[in-house]
Amino acid sequence: MNRGENEEIDPDFVARLADFLGFDQGRIQHIFEKNYLARNWGKYDYLFRFDKEISRIERGTVLYEKGDSFEVIVGFPKIRRAMVLDPTLKKHFNGLEKISVEEKMNGYNVRVANVKDDILAITRSGYVCPYSTERAKEKLDLRFFDDFPELVLYGEMLGPDNPYVPKEIYGIESVDFYIFDIREKNSGNPLPINRKQRILKEYGFLQVECFGEFSLETAAEEVTKIIRDLGEKEHEGVVIKDPDMVLAPLKYTSSESNCSDLRHAFRFYNEAGRDYMLSRIVREGFQTVEWNENEAEFKNRYMQLGESILNPLRESIRTVKNGQRLYEYVRIRVKDLKTAMEFENYLKRLGVDAIFEDPQPVGNEYLINIKKVNKSTNDKTQAIWEGELW
Amino acid sequence: MNRGENEEIDPDFVARLADFLGFDQGRIQHIFEKNYLARNWGKYDYLFRFDKEISRIERGTVLYEKGDSFEVIVGFPKIRRAMVLDPTLKKHFNGLEKISVEEKMNGYNVRVANVKDDILAITRSGYVCPYSTERAKEKLDLRFFDDFPELVLYGEMLGPDNPYVPKEIYGIESVDFYIFDIREKNSGNPLPINRKQRILKEYGFLQVECFGEFSLETAAEEVTKIIRDLGEKEHEGVVIKDPDMVLAPLKYTSSESNCSDLRHAFRFYNEAGRDYMLSRIVREGFQTVEWNENEAEFKNRYMQLGESILNPLRESIRTVKNGQRLYEYVRIRVKDLKTAMEFENYLKRLGVDAIFEDPQPVGNEYLINIKKVNKSTNDKTQAIWEGELW
Numbered sequence: 001m002n003r004g005e006n007e008e009i010d011p012d013f014v015a016r017l018a019d020f021l022g023f024d025q026g027r028i029q030h031i032f033e034k035n036y037l038a039r040n041w042g043k044y045d046y047l048f049r050f051d052k053e054i055s056r057i058e059r060g061t062v063l064y065e066k067g068d069s070f071e072v073i074v075g076f077p078k079i080r081r082a083m084v085l086d087p088t089l090k091k092h093f094n095g096l097e098k099i100s101v102e103e104k105m106n107g108y109n110v111r112v113a114n115v116k117d118d119i120l121a122i123t124r125s126g127y128v129c130p131y132s133t134e135r136a137k138e139k140l141d142l143r144f145f146d147d148f149p150e151l152v153l154y155g156e157m158l159g160p161d162n163p164y165v166p167k168e169i170y171g172i173e174s175v176d177f178y179i180f181d182i183r184e185k186n187s188g189n190p191l192p193i194n195r196k197q198r199i200l201k202e203y204g205f206l207q208v209e210c211f212g213e214f215s216l217e218t219a220a221e222e223v224t225k226i227i228r229d230l231g232e233k234e235h236e237g238v239v240i241k242d243p244d245m246v247l248a249p250l251k252y253t254s255s256e257s258n259c260s261d262l263r264h265a266f267r268f269y270n271e272a273g274r275d276y277m278l279s280r281i282v283r284e285g286f287q288t289v290e291w292n293e294n295e296a297e298f299k300n301r302y303m304q305l306g307e308s309i310l311n312p313l314r315e316s317i318r319t320v321k322n323g324q325r326l327y328e329y330v331r332i333r334v335k336d337l338k339t340a341m342e343f344e345n346y347l348k349r350l351g352v353d354a355i356f357e358d359p360q361p362v363g364n365e366y367l368i369n370i371k372k373v374n375k376s377t378n379d380k381t382q383a384i385w386e387g388e389l390w
Numbered sequence: 391m392n393r394g395e396n397e398e399i400d401p402d403f404v405a406r407l408a409d410f411l412g413f414d415q416g417r418i419q420h421i422f423e424k425n426y427l428a429r430n431w432g433k434y435d436y437l438f439r440f441d442k443e444i445s446r447i448e449r450g451t452v453l454y455e456k457g458d459s460f461e462v463i464v465g466f467p468k469i470r471r472a473m474v475l476d477p478t479l480k481k482h483f484n485g486l487e488k489i490s491v492e493e494k495m496n497g498y499n500v501r502v503a504n505v506k507d508d509i510l511a512i513t514r515s516g517y518v519c520p521y522s523t524e525r526a527k528e529k530l531d532l533r534f535f536d537d538f539p540e541l542v543l544y545g546e547m548l549g550p551d552n553p554y555v556p557k558e559i560y561g562i563e564s565v566d567f568y569i570f571d572i573r574e575k576n577s578g579n580p581l582p583i584n585r586k587q588r589i590l591k592e593y594g595f596l597q598v599e600c601f602g603e604f605s606l607e608t609a610a611e612e613v614t615k616i617i618r619d620l621g622e623k624e625h626e627g628v629v630i631k632d633p634d635m636v637l638a639p640l641k642y643t644s645s646e647s648n649c650s651d652l653r654h655a656f657r658f659y660n661e662a663g664r665d666y667m668l669s670r671i672v673r674e675g676f677q678t679v680e681w682n683e684n685e686a687e688f689k690n691r692y693m694q695l696g697e698s699i700l701n702p703l704r705e706s707i708r709t710v711k712n713g714q715r716l717y718e719y720v721r722i723r724v725k726d727l728k729t730a731m732e733f734e735n736y737l738k739r740l741g742v743d744a745i746f747e748d749p750q751p752v753g754n755e756y757l758i759n760i761k762k763v764n765k766s767t768n769d770k771t772q773a774i775w776e777g778e779l780w
Contacts, residue, residue, distance in 0.1 A: 080780065081779060081780040082779065082780075083779070083780050084775065087776070087777040088778075088779065092777065266671075266675075269668070269675070274664030274667075274668055275664060278659070278664055279780065281656075281699060281703070282659055284703070285659070285700060285704055285706075286707055286774065289704055289707045298700070298704070302697045302701070303692070305696040305699060305700055306693055306695040306697070309695060310674060310678065310688070313671070313672065313675030314675055314678055314679055314688070316675075317675050317676055318679050321679060384676065385474065386477070386481075387474075387477040387478040387481035387482065388478075389482070390471040390473050
């Protein structure tokens with residue numbers, strides 16, 4: 001995997017960056033050497049990406065020279081999770097009268113910003129994704145970036161033509177960009193929810209659904225109702241926010257979303273993180289107790305859980321037993337075939353093993369099916385069928 | 391946790407030990423410094439224990455001076471697992487006509503040997519367990535150790551009066567020692583199965599059930615039948631052996647045993663290893679595919695799985711929600727109250743937090759209930775109910 005090269009960094013650059021970040025120069029040198037601050041490649045090689053959280057600078061934060069200073073686009077702040085709603089909401093938002101509840105949608109995170117007069121879509125890790133960039137330019141009213149060059153859109157790419165987390169559940173035909181936050185460059189400060197909503201509406205941008213403001217007193221109850229409804233539609237969950245965006249938001253998810261994550265994880269059981277799996281299972285335990293479920297509801301829940309784990313596992317094991325390879329099937333839809341080529345190189349650069357099939361014209365665009373290879377689970381499963389030991 | 395002190399080691403001792411093990415002296419010094427070779431304490435401080443596998447010396451191997459040389463009791467060899475029986479058995483035992491199938495029983499491993507004219511029960515990790523030692527002396531015909539001072543009994547302590555893995559499934563009233571291997575000191579060589587069985591019978595020792603010898607050709611099929619029967623009785627599984635004990639054995643377990651492990655692991659979800667949980671889940675996937683189960687059987691399997699995970703999780707979360715603490719309830723039965731005291735100190739020394747209740751006389755012995763504290767799961771669960779984030 002090639003994630004930015006080690007290189008000699010210009011001492012003058014180091015000095016100016018140290019000054020800008022308020023670090024000493026040795027520290028800057030060190031984080032370059034360790035590749036904690038890594039350069040992008042090709043035409044975006046002026047963009048640096050924090051590959052690790054450093055002194056409260058989020059991982060995925062990007063930084064570039066602008067004039068004789070620097071400009072920063074802060075990473076997606078990690079949103080912490082409420083395992084139970086009561087008393088967690090009251091404790092976390094202590095002092096607020098009301099909290100705001102927005103839908104947490106299930107796609108992939110992208111920041112879109114004006115970077116040195118170019119509109120770029122930057123992933124959670126701080127890479128410029130060529131596909132997301134083309135889609136963002138196609139979908140967004142770009143006047144926004146002229147009017148507010150200091151603001152960054154934080155959102156979720158959703159829909160089936162999505163090479164990372166494809167989902168049909170939102171009724172999106174191809175792929176759309178739903179925005180959940182607007183933040184300032186450099187400070188990373190988010191706009192208050194009202195102002196964010198007003199601006200997004202003004203430019204006709206899609207935004208995640210807001211279920212409204214609720215009194216902190218009854219919020220746990222209200223969120224429970226919302227989560228039950230979302231769960232029925234297989235939607236993921238909610239983000240609970242301070243309307244002024246001063247206190248950090250919290251997230252809470254539906255059982256269906258936990259199970260959907262587990263279905264994906266157990267299909268590629270040798271790739272998925274152990275902690276990822278366990279945390280989703282433990283959430284089911286807390287939810288059944290918090291919701292005080294009766295035996296019928298509980299049985300339903302553990303059957304869902306068991307099936308979400310064992311069914312994809314069986315599928316993968318069977319597939320390999322039958323001599324086939326395990327792939328993850330995704331697709332993209334591009335205007336320009338050059339974007340597909342760039343995206344193929346981009347995945348290669350990130351160490352993702354993917355097979356791009358021939359483009360199929362659809363209207364004035366092209367649909368391209370992609371098979372991502374899950375080598376680890378594939379090889380492990382095959383070895384076991386050949387008599388290897390665990 | 392206090393697992394043997396760092397100390398100055400006598401240079402002459404180092405030289406002799408280096409000579410005995412065929413290591414250079416610097417290496418011996420190093421493994422002492424790192425505590426990879428650690429001294430037991432109290433009256434067993436002459437016993438050293440390998441706390442790590444070093445150059446194919448199993449972890450848990452113990453070693454002590456004898457005359458002007460040393461004597462070694464090798465650790466329990468790790469038995470590798472067949473994830474599927476076919477073709478694994480044929481591949482692993484390639485060249486053999488027949489293999490032998492023994493029951494794998496579910497208790498805790500103990501080696502019993504004559505160590506400098508004392509009969510000691512040594513745990514898998516290489517500690518002298520005072521409780522197991524008393525029980526072994528009580529249960530075994532000690533003439534064996536006079537007749538065969540060079541042999542070591544490798545077995546499993548089973549039954550309800552078992553402070554590590556209590557089980558009612560074997561119909562044992564208190565605790566019994568079932569032997570599965572006899573090995574020579576120093577070389578660690580196991581006796582061939584015939585000879586082992588003959589000797590064990592001669593001294594009236596309990597031994598794990600042998601289901602017989604099977605042709606390698608049909609072994610997978612035969613083992614499947616045995617495993618189904620064992621599963622119905624909630625028994626753990628089998629160890630498949632070369633009758634001459636030249637090739638390493640393999641193990642294979644029942645679905646019921648996987649689920650029973652999961653029930654225990656998810657009761658103490660914050661203590662149990664992530665890999666431990668995952669491996670038991672993945673086994674269920676391979677077994678359902680290898681056994682070619684229909685949808686009804688598959689549904690039964692995933693329901694069992696889901697319940698084995700979610701039920702203990704719910705129990706623990708509820709218990710803490712109701713203001714109670716999570717304990718693991720075990721018990722021991724001793725002849726001499728001094729053994730109980732020694733065992734309490736022993737657990738403390740190993741960092742196990744346990745509350746011993748008052749002894750209750752039963753016949754000429756004492757029953758003592760023990761509550762082991764599961765601090766990590768307890769504290770985590772309580773924090774979540776108090777509104778802490780994940």
